[in-house]
Amino acid sequence: MPWYLYLALKQLFPTGKKFPFFTAISVLGVALGVALLVVSISVMGGFGHEIRRMIVDTQGDVQIRGASLVENPKAVMGIVAKVPGVVGVTPFAEGVVMLECNRKPIFPGIQGIDLAHINDVIPLSRYIRNGTLDDLDDDTIILSSQLAYSIGATVGDKVQVSSPLQLEKLKNDEVFLPRELTVSGIFEIGHQQLDSSTVLVTLRRMQDLYGLGNAVHGFDVKIADGLDPDVVTRRINAALPLASGLEARSWMELNQDFLFVLQLEKNLIFILLLFIVVVAAFSVTSSLLISVVRKTREIGLLGALGGKPREVALCFCFQGLLIGVSGTVCGLIFGFGFLHFRNDILHLFTKLTGSQEALVRFYQFSNVPAYLQPSDLFLIVASTIVISTLAGIIPAWRAARLKPVEALRNE
Amino acid sequence: MSDIILEARALRKTYLSGDRRLEVLNDVTLTVARGESVSIRGESGSGKSTLLHLLAGLDQPDTGEVLWAGSTNTGTGRRAKFLGMVFQSFYLIPELNALENVVMAMRMTGPVGAAERARAKAMLARVGLAERTHHVPAHLSGGERQRVAVARALINSPQLLLADEPTGNLDEKTGDAVIALLLELCAETKTALVLVTHNAAHAAKTSRSLFMHDGVLKNA
Numbered sequence: 331m332p333w334y335l336y337l338a339l340k341q342l343f344p345t346g347k348k349f350p351f352f353t354a355i356s357v358l359g360v361a362l363g364v365a366l367l368v369v370s371i372s373v374m375g376g377f378g379h380e381i382r383r384m385i386v387d388t389q390g391d392v393q394i395r396g397a398s399l400v401e402n403p404k405a406v407m408g409i410v411a412k413v414p415g416v417v418g419v420t421p422f423a424e425g426v427v428m429l430e431c432n433r434k435p436i437f438p439g440i441q442g443i444d445l446a447h448i449n450d451v452i453p454l455s456r457y458i459r460n461g462t463l464d465d466l467d468d469d470t471i472i473l474s475s476q477l478a479y480s481i482g483a484t485v486g487d488k489v490q491v492s493s494p495l496q497l498e499k500l501k502n503d504e505v506f507l508p509r510e511l512t513v514s515g516i517f518e519i520g521h522q523q524l525d526s527s528t529v530l531v532t533l534r535r536m537q538d539l540y541g542l543g544n545a546v547h548g549f550d551v552k553i554a555d556g557l558d559p560d561v562v563t564r565r566i567n568a569a570l571p572l573a574s575g576l577e578a579r580s581w582m583e584l585n586q587d588f589l590f591v592l593q594l595e596k597n598l599i600f601i602l603l604l605f606i607v608v609v610a611a612f613s614v615t616s617s618l619l620i621s622v623v624r625k626t627r628e629i630g631l632l633g634a635l636g637g638k639p640r641e642v643a644l645c646f647c648f649q650g651l652l653i654g655v656s657g658t659v660c661g662l663i664f665g666f667g668f669l670h671f672r673n674d675i676l677h678l679f680t681k682l683t684g685s686q687e688a689l690v691r692f693y694q695f696s697n698v699p700a701y702l703q704p705s706d707l708f709l710i711v712a713s714t715i716v717i718s719t720l721a722g723i724i725p726a727w728r729a730a731r732l733k734p735v736e737a738l739r740n741e
Numbered sequence: 742m743s744d745i746i747l748e749a750r751a752l753r754k755t756y757l758s759g760d761r762r763l764e765v766l767n768d769v770t771l772t773v774a775r776g777e778s779v780s781i782r783g784e785s786g787s788g789k790s791t792l793l794h795l796l797a798g799l800d801q802p803d804t805g806e807v808l809w810a811g812s813t814n815t816g817t818g819r820r821a822k823f824l825g826m827v828f829q830s831f832y833l834i835p836e837l838n839a840l841e842n843v844v845m846a847m848r849m850t851g852p853v854g855a856a857e858r859a860r861a862k863a864m865l866a867r868v869g870l871a872e873r874t875h876h877v878p879a880h881l882s883g884g885e886r887q888r889v890a891v892a893r894a895l896i897n898s899p900q901l902l903l904a905d906e907p908t909g910n911l912d913e914k915t916g917d918a919v920i921a922l923l924l925e926l927c928a929e930t931k932t933a934l935v936l937v938t939h940n941a942a943h944a945a946k947t948s949r950s951l952f953m954h955d956g957v958l959k960n961a
Contacts, residue, residue, distance in 0.1 A: 333848035344836035636821025
């Protein structure tokens with residue numbers, strides 16, 4: 331080991347000292363910054379990951395829509411199902427209806443789902459809180475949780491559903507009676523908008539309500555795990571006939587504004603919390619500068635023993651690097667330790683503050699999600715070590731500038 | 742190989758003090774042969790330490806030159822092997838124990854292994870500190886610290902040892918013992934010694950005594 335590396339280690343962890351106090355304080359500062367970064371970015375990443383999963387669970391990986399109705403859905407499904415990477419296709423029809431229960435009217439979005447294919451694409455059963463998806467038929471309806479709560483409907487209740495087709499029929503002096511459907515289930519996805527204003531019926535019932543015949547509005551597509559949705563989307567677009575006017579778009583493309591905001595939030599949190607590491611680095615600089623002043627004569631001695639100014643500088647740079655590496659390791663241990671016990675800590679906190687129900691009601695979760703991408707981990711580790719090493723540069727430069735003869739005269 | 746280890750030719754050194762120019766060394770010439778011990782005495786401020794720093798290559802003269810074994814190369818690359826230094830204030834590294842302080846001088850010249858460590862231990866035993874190798878400087882007496890400094894200065898088998906008032910911080914008895922050790926070790930290893938001291942008795946033990954007054958070096 332070169333002498334400057336050895337001395338850097340010994341100055342941080344001196345022989346005979348069990349607890350090097352100044353080193354511990356410097357390392358702790360960096361560790362706290364890293365731990366906070368790991369916890370915050372993991373929790374932000376966890377929320378982002380959950381939201382992305384929820385989007386894919388409700389829309390599929392790819393969505394195909396056209397400017398007009400798709401009159402021959404089976405033909406399109408046949409084409410799409412043959413595209414490499416596609417594992418499931420399901421048609422849908424959507425719109426807005428007036429729904430009435432207990433004389434309370436409400437205007438939710440309605441989605442008609444194909445019971446024969448829906449499970450190939452969307453794991454809807456996972457989100458059914460009351461009832462089952464198997465009970466859904468042409469005479470029943472599944473309500474979203476908050477919507478059901480707002481109109482006071484539960485499983486088994488009857489609701490009246492009217493569609494815009496009623497107005498069309500009235501223009502032609504025809505009568506189109508509202509459909510009476512029985513609530514067969516209640517779902518909750520964890521998305522405020524979907525949970526407060528969406529109802530599900532069979533595709534046939536939706537086609538009946540909107541007078542679509544056999545036509546649908548589009549298709550949700552599930553792709554094989556591990557494939558890039560954008561790649562499969564391009565394959566689907568290449569397979570679809572140009573004349574159909576249909577266009578496939580990946581879930582990322584469909585939600586790009588939302589995903590951009592999510593990423594922006596995460597980046598801002600990262601930059602703000604990185605300042606904790608920067609502040610810790612200033613404390614490292616300060617400690618090392620004090621060390622240079624205290625050790626002026628020793629630095630002179632190193633010159634007298636044959637040490638070059640560049641090597642003296644490296645000795646202090648290495649101290650910054652070692653503090654950075656030690657702080658990062660400790661910070662990762664603290665951070666991942668905290669993440670491991672995050673739900674226990676959250677439950678203890680909510681129990682003490684009596685906020686368990688509020689947490690579930692407002693955030694739709696009772697556990698804190700956490701997900702740290704390897705690229706985020708690399709960024710945290712690399713930026714911390716670089717900043718800490720830079721913290722050693724000013725003290726290193728000062729130490730290298732000391733002339734041995736002047737340093738030795740220093741009393 | 743030349744027997745002249747150290748040669749100083751017509752060294753001049755001046756310092757600016759405000760508007761005044763102080764002449765610290767005035768045409769100093771000195772030659773030290775292999776194995777020779779030379780003492781330099783003189784009052785405080787006479788230029789002894791400045792001369793020693795020039796001889797060590799830590800500072801540059803205004804005029805004149807210093808030659809180490811006939812070469813003007815007195816840079817850091819050569820210093821670790823050619824030269825050993827002992828100071829009045831010991832200058833041990835407080836974070837290292839006695840053995841590590843000695844080994845540190847060896848690290849300056851190359852990789853350190855078990856053989857080097859064994860040699861450092863033997864050197865510490867030679868200066869009477871076999872039982873104190875794992876003590877940090879704070880747990881050593883002044884005399885013991887200076888013995889560690891002597892071991893460190895001689896561990897790389899230098900051709901020249903420069904000692905700047907090595908007994909200045911020691912009591913008379915301990916100082917006498919340190920000087921005796923220095924002279925003994927230098928004689929054993931044929932190392933040339935330049936000893937700066939205020940102590941006439943110590944100076945008398947060297948093979949040649951010089952006296953410095955107002956920057957001029959004369960025979961005592």
